[in-house]
Amino acid sequence: MSTAAIVMMVVAMVVIWGGLGLAIASLLRHGAVEDRTEDLRRDV
Template sequence: MSTSAIVMMLVAMAVIWGGLALAVVSLLRHGAVEDRVEAPRRDL
């Protein structure tokens, strides 16, 4: 494999993993993950 192909592959992997990490951080920061589970409602 040529050097330019290796560099392009590394850049593509960095972009993909970086985007995934930013998406997870964004979801955690805005509380979207924690708000998905609601406490059970007990009407007595």
């Protein structure tokens, strides 16, 4: 593999994992995850 390909692969991985981390942090910050678990407990 060339150096450019390795650099592009690393950048792509950072973008993907960074976006996933930000999405999870956003959901946790706004309480979307906690609200859903309480609704599931009530429904069961």
